[in-house]
Amino acid sequence: MKKVTMADVAKLADVSKSTVSQYLNKRYEYMSEETRKRIAMAIKELGYQPNIIARSLKQKTTMTIGVVVFNIMHMLTTQVLHAIEEECQERGFHVIVSNSDDDPEKEKKYIEMLRAKQVDGLIIFPTGKNADIYQKLLEERFPLVFVDRMVPEVKADAVLLDNQKAAELAVEYFAERGYEHIGIVTPPLVSHIVPRMERIEGFRQALVKKGLPVVDDYFITTEIPRIQKELTRLYESGRLPEALFAINDLTLMEVLYFIKGNHINTPDELAIISIDDVPFAHVYTPTLTTISQPTFAMGKKAAERLFLQIAKKSEHQPQVFRFSPTFIERGSVKEKTS
Amino acid sequence: MKKVTMADVAKLADVSKSTVSQYLNKRYEYMSEETRKRIAMAIKELGYQPNIIARSLKQKTTMTIGVVVFNIMHMLTTQVLHAIEEECQERGFHVIVSNSDDDPEKEKKYIEMLRAKQVDGLIIFPTGKNADIYQKLLEERFPLVFVDRMVPEVKADAVLLDNQKAAELAVEYFAERGYEHIGIVTPPLVSHIVPRMERIEGFRQALVKKGLPVVDDYFITTEIPRIQKELTRLYESGRLPEALFAINDLTLMEVLYFIKGNHINTPDELAIISIDDVPFAHVYTPTLTTISQPTFAMGKKAAERLFLQIAKKSEHQPQVFRFSPTFIERGSVKEKTS
DNA sequence: TTTCATTACTAAATCGATTTAGTATTTATA
DNA sequence: TATAAATACTAAATCGATTTAGTAATGAAA
Numbered sequence: 001m002k003k004v005t006m007a008d009v010a011k012l013a014d015v016s017k018s019t020v021s022q023y024l025n026k027r028y029e030y031m032s033e034e035t036r037k038r039i040a041m042a043i044k045e046l047g048y049q050p051n052i053i054a055r056s057l058k059q060k061t062t063m064t065i066g067v068v069v070f071n072i073m074h075m076l077t078t079q080v081l082h083a084i085e086e087e088c089q090e091r092g093f094h095v096i097v098s099n100s101d102d103d104p105e106k107e108k109k110y111i112e113m114l115r116a117k118q119v120d121g122l123i124i125f126p127t128g129k130n131a132d133i134y135q136k137l138l139e140e141r142f143p144l145v146f147v148d149r150m151v152p153e154v155k156a157d158a159v160l161l162d163n164q165k166a167a168e169l170a171v172e173y174f175a176e177r178g179y180e181h182i183g184i185v186t187p188p189l190v191s192h193i194v195p196r197m198e199r200i201e202g203f204r205q206a207l208v209k210k211g212l213p214v215v216d217d218y219f220i221t222t223e224i225p226r227i228q229k230e231l232t233r234l235y236e237s238g239r240l241p242e243a244l245f246a247i248n249d250l251t252l253m254e255v256l257y258f259i260k261g262n263h264i265n266t267p268d269e270l271a272i273i274s275i276d277d278v279p280f281a282h283v284y285t286p287t288l289t290t291i292s293q294p295t296f297a298m299g300k301k302a303a304e305r306l307f308l309q310i311a312k313k314s315e316h317q318p319q320v321f322r323f324s325p326t327f328i329e330r331g332s333v334k335e336k337t338s
Numbered sequence: 339m340k341k342v343t344m345a346d347v348a349k350l351a352d353v354s355k356s357t358v359s360q361y362l363n364k365r366y367e368y369m370s371e372e373t374r375k376r377i378a379m380a381i382k383e384l385g386y387q388p389n390i391i392a393r394s395l396k397q398k399t400t401m402t403i404g405v406v407v408f409n410i411m412h413m414l415t416t417q418v419l420h421a422i423e424e425e426c427q428e429r430g431f432h433v434i435v436s437n438s439d440d441d442p443e444k445e446k447k448y449i450e451m452l453r454a455k456q457v458d459g460l461i462i463f464p465t466g467k468n469a470d471i472y473q474k475l476l477e478e479r480f481p482l483v484f485v486d487r488m489v490p491e492v493k494a495d496a497v498l499l500d501n502q503k504a505a506e507l508a509v510e511y512f513a514e515r516g517y518e519h520i521g522i523v524t525p526p527l528v529s530h531i532v533p534r535m536e537r538i539e540g541f542r543q544a545l546v547k548k549g550l551p552v553v554d555d556y557f558i559t560t561e562i563p564r565i566q567k568e569l570t571r572l573y574e575s576g577r578l579p580e581a582l583f584a585i586n587d588l589t590l591m592e593v594l595y596f597i598k599g600n601h602i603n604t605p606d607e608l609a610i611i612s613i614d615d616v617p618f619a620h621v622y623t624p625t626l627t628t629i630s631q632p633t634f635a636m637g638k639k640a641a642e643r644l645f646l647q648i649a650k651k652s653e654h655q656p657q658v659f660r661f662s663p664t665f666i667e668r669g670s671v672k673e674k675t676s
Numbered sequence: 677t678t679t680c681a682t683t684a685c686t687a688a689a690t691c692g693a694t695t696t697a698g699t700a701t702t703t704a705t706a
Numbered sequence: 707t708a709t710a711a712a713t714a715c716t717a718a719a720t721c722g723a724t725t726t727a728g729t730a731a732t733g734a735a736a
Contacts, residue, residue, distance in 0.1 A: 005692055016716045021694055030714050052454045053394050054692035057721045062391065064434075064455075072420060082410060085437065094455065096402070096432045099423065116390045117402075117432065256621040280618045283594040343722055354686045359724055368684050392722035395691045 004046045013042035024050060056118065064094045065306060066114030069125040070102040070149075075249040075276045076295055077125060080147060083299025084123060091307065093120075104129035115142075121306045126151055128192035141316075143309035145302045149194050150320060157309070158320045159302045161275075163195045166291050166325040167202030170245045170273040173289075173327065175210040178336030179271060182207065183218035183241035185227060185251045199247045199275070215241075227254035228261070235262055243333065246274035252288075271333040275325070286331035294323050342384045351380035362388060394456065402432045403644060404452030407463040408440040408487075413587040413614045414633055415463060418485060421637025422461060429645065431458075442467035453480075459644045464489055466530035479654075481647035483640045487532050488658060495647070496658045497640045499613075501533045504629050504663040505540030508583045508611040511627075511665065513548040516674030517609060520545065521556035521579035523565060523589045537585045537613070553579075565592040566599070573600055581671065584612035590626075609671040613663070624669035632661050 006024075010017045015035060022031060023039045042048070056062045067084060069077050081097065088095050096114060100107035104127045111133060114122060121143030126134065134154040137144045150158035167184075174182050184203050189196055200219070207214050218241045220230050231254075234240045246252040252274040264270050266286055273289050281288040301321055309316050344362075348355045353373060360369060361377045380386070394400045405422060407415050419435065426433050434452060438445035442465045449471060452460060459481030464472065472492040475482045488496035505522075512520050522541050527534055538557070545552050556579045558568050569592075572578045584590040590612040602608050604624055611627050619626040639659055647654050 003692090006694095007692080017693080018695080018716060018718095019714085022715090025694085030712085032714065035714080049450065049454055051395075051456060051692055053391060053400065053456045054721090055694070056391050057389075057395055057692080057723085058694045060721075072423075078416065085410075085435070089436070092451075094434045094436075094451075096434055097423070098427070098432075112387065113430075113432075116387055118389060118391045253617065253621065256618070260621050260623070260625075278618070279591065280594070280616070280622070283591065283598050284618070285598070285623050287598075341722090344724095345722080355723080356686060356688095356725080357684085360685090363724085368682085370684065373684080389722050392691090393724070395693085395722080396724045398691075 003051075004048045005051070006048070008046055009039065009042045009048050012046060013038040015039065060118070061120055062118045063092055064096060064117070064119050065121045065123065066110075066117070066119040067095055067097045067123045067125075068100050068107055068110050068114070069097065070100050070107070070127050071125075072097075072099050073250070075278060076148060076293060079277070079295035080125075080299040080302070083296045084303045087300050087303035087307075100127055102127050108133055111137075121145075121310050123147055123302050123306055125149065128194070138318075141314065143306050145306045145309075147298065147302050151192070152194070155318050157302075157305045157316075157318050159298050159305070160320070160322060161195065161293050161298075162322040162324055163198035164202035164205070166275055166293075167199045167245070167247075168206040169291055169325060169327045170275075171203060171206035171210060171212075173273065173329075173333065174243045174245075174271065175206075175212060177271075177333060179243045179333075180212055181215070181218065181241040182212065182243045182245065183220060184245045184247065185220045185231075185255055186247040187221070187224055187251065189221055196247065203245060224250055224254060227251060228258045231255065231258040232262065235264070240270065242269075242336075243271040243273070246272065249274070249276035249278050252276070252278060256284075267332050267334040273333060281328070281330060289330045289332045290328050292326045292328055294326065298323055341389075342386045343389070344386070346384055347377065347380045347386050350384060351376040353377065398456070399458055400456045401430055402434060402455070402457050403459045403461065404448075404455070404457040405433055405435045405461045405463075406438050406445055406448050406452070407435065408438050408445070408465050409463075410435075410437050411588070413616060414486060414631060417615070417633035418463075418637040418640070421634045422641045425638050425641035425645075438465055440465050446471055449475075459483075459648050461485055461640050461644055463487060466532070476656075479652065481644050483644045483647075485636065485640050489530070490532070493656050495640075495643045495654075495656050497636050497643070498658070498660060499533065499631050499636075500660040500662055501536035502540035502543070504613055504631075505537045505583070505585075506544040507629055507663060507665045508613075509541060509544035509548060509550075511611065511667075511671065512581045512583075512609065513544075513550060515609075515671060517581045517671075518550055519553070519556065519579040520550065520581045520583065521558060522583045522585065523558045523569075523593055524585040525559070525562055525589065527559055534585065541583060562588055562592060565589060566596045569593065569596040570600065573602070578608065580607075580674075581609040581611070584610065587612070587614035587616050590614070590616060594622075605670050605672040611671060619666070619668060627668045627670045628666050630664045630666055632664065636661050 006017050006020050010020045020039055071077055085095050098110035100110060107127045108130055123145045125148045126146055128149055128151055131151055131153055134151055138154060138156055144156050146156055146158040148160055150160055171182060184200060186196055186200060189200060204214060217239050220227060222230050244255055246255050255272060259266055266272055275291045277292045281290050344355050344358050348358045358377055409415055423433050436448035438448060445465045446468055461483045463486045464484055466487055466489055469489055469491055472489055476492060476494055482494050484494055484496040486498055488498055509520060522538060524534055524538060527538060542552060555577050558565060560568050582593055584593050593610060597604055604610055613629045615630045619628050
């Protein structure tokens with residue numbers, strides 16, 4: 001019942017541990033056919049399984065990466081995570097995921113725990129509030145890639161959406177179809193949450209560019225659980241815009257719930273465009289016009305960049321990758337011919 | 339730049355490594371206040387972070403569990419995974435997730451890799467086709483819990499839904515509202531995929547119990563990508579039932595797409611009940627009547643059971659936990675008064 | 677005054693691999 | 707024939723912790 005170690009295999013095959021180790025690492029160069037067979041036999045007979053922990057200790061690599069995300073409930077997170085996992089699985093790496101829940105303290109703790117576990121690199125969907133820690137990782141040349149959000153003062157690899165472009169796509173589409181009163185729905189703006197800032201800024205600029213009014217009332221920037229109330233308030237006072245831009249899947253859900261609750265007709269009364277892929281966009285009534293993030297490509301890129309850093313531990317040139325959003329035209333915006 | 343080890347801390351604090359180790363493990367009993375302070379100082383000064391790999395090698399525990407799932411795309415998987423992760427995080431454990439993609443070969447490989455990595459236990463959403471491997475784990479008293487599916491011939495802990503009950507709930511609800519022609523939509527039946535078998539068997543028995551006809555045509559049991567074609571075929575030949583029971587979220591999506599594509603009215607032309615929580619059930623039109631699995635409780639239970647096994651490595655009495663489904667009445671079934 | 681306990685530590689073994697430096701034998705080359 | 711090179715291995719150090727057995731100093735009890 002006790003664990004079989006390399007020493008046991010060595011004894012049975014009547015060779016030294018070193019030779020067994022060579023065998024396991026496929027360094028057959030100076031090994032006789034016969035020895036090789038004897039070791040293979042011994043391994044099979046004993047049902048030997050190497051202990052990767054022991055190997056990791058010596059080799060200082062664990063073939064494991066850590067991912068710290070600020071919210072697993074986001075579609076983006078889930079999808080990017082899948083891509084990362086797939087990319088890792090291909091390379092024989094494992095992934096440990098931790099959820100910081102957008103709490104910088106937790107994020108800090110998890111980064112430390114993962115480092116203590118000797119992960120070979122970190123992919124972080126950052127809270128954005130631990131610049132000192134991120135910076136320290138960089139200085140130690142510890143492999144690090146940011147995803148979704150970036151931290152401007154930390155010069156690390158980052159994989160994110162061209163958020164400005166995404167907002168622009170939405171506004172332009174609305175504008176070209178004759179919409180003038182366009183609102184945006186987003187969680188509260190916080191300076192260190194880059195995509196949020198970029199999306200709202202892109203939205204504002206696109207309005208101006210299209211010569212559309214920038215109405216304060218149409219900026220619904222409040223905590224997710226308060227979005228419905230806010231929208232209902234606007235609706236009841238007759239100041240609801242004709243179109244809404246939901247900046248992610250979570251805000252979209254709130255908008256849809258609001259629509260449902262108040263029997264609002266989409267797109268006639270209220271048109272909708274949102275960022276992120278929701279799985280039901282094409283079966284919903286009406287089908288939902290969305291702006292999709294290339295989550296798979298983003299996850300793949302993040303993993304690739306991390307592996308690049310892991311491979312050559314030195315002189316890595318950090319880069320920010322902006323992925324283009326894809327406009328998916330469906331049925332939640334109509335042609336306005338008023 | 340090089341790693342700070344316990345030896346460095348010991349040297350700086352002018353004590354032995356043993357004492358530093360005692361300190362880190364909070365065994366302060368026979369340690370002077372002064373020594374304690376000196377060690378604390380040294381740790382801070384050097385920025386020492388313990389190497390958990392080294393500790394794991396000696397202690398033979400990694401504070402990490404492995405989870406092998408057969409399909410990450412399932413809602414159930416995602417949700418149960420979150421619960422497991424939460425439970426682990428509370429105990430300071432990490433989780434490594436692998437996706438077997440319902441391929442027994444991959445499952446086998448991942449189980450072996452995770453064991454080589456010395457995980458302290460495994461939670462498996464089994465393909466069901468590796469009974470010999472599961473059995474070996476059991477015999478070695480390696481902590482193991484099955485989720486969603488079980489493997490009848492392997493007497494391990496298992497956490498699953500009361501599938502028969504779930505099917506019964508659906509049929510009874512339909513029957514009580516005057517439906518007679520009820521269909522079921524499921525991926526192909528395979529004997530080792532227990533929930534599928536139980537759901538369809540429960541469905542059949544409930545029909546009989548309610549005195550309803552069991553019509554072959556109404557059993558749509560085909561690969562996910564072929565479900566729409568099959569439904570359309572039935573529809574065009576005028577043999578579509580009045581009600582459909584979709585046995586999971588993936589089949590539900592196909593049914594919804596079919597409905598959308600053929601402009602079928604729900605619930606008037608076709609009523610629907612499905613198993614699993616889909617996030618849009620309450621914003622869809624009509625709102626979707628579903629049978630929910632207590633995914634959070636299931637994940638929590640699976641983790642708890644695993645930790646129980648990890649705690650007392652011996653004399654563990656395996657148990658199968660059947661969780662009750664919850665019927666959530668919404669709008670995709672009407673009262674038939676024909 | 678001797679003996680025993682208690683306190684506050686430490687030296688060395690250990691976990692299970694990898695790796696380096698080295699040995700012994702055979703073969704090839706000068 | 708002597709030497710160098712290639713082949714087929716092995717002993718021992720190492721990775722960075724934990725842990726066991728032990729030591730030295732002090733205080734208390736007999």
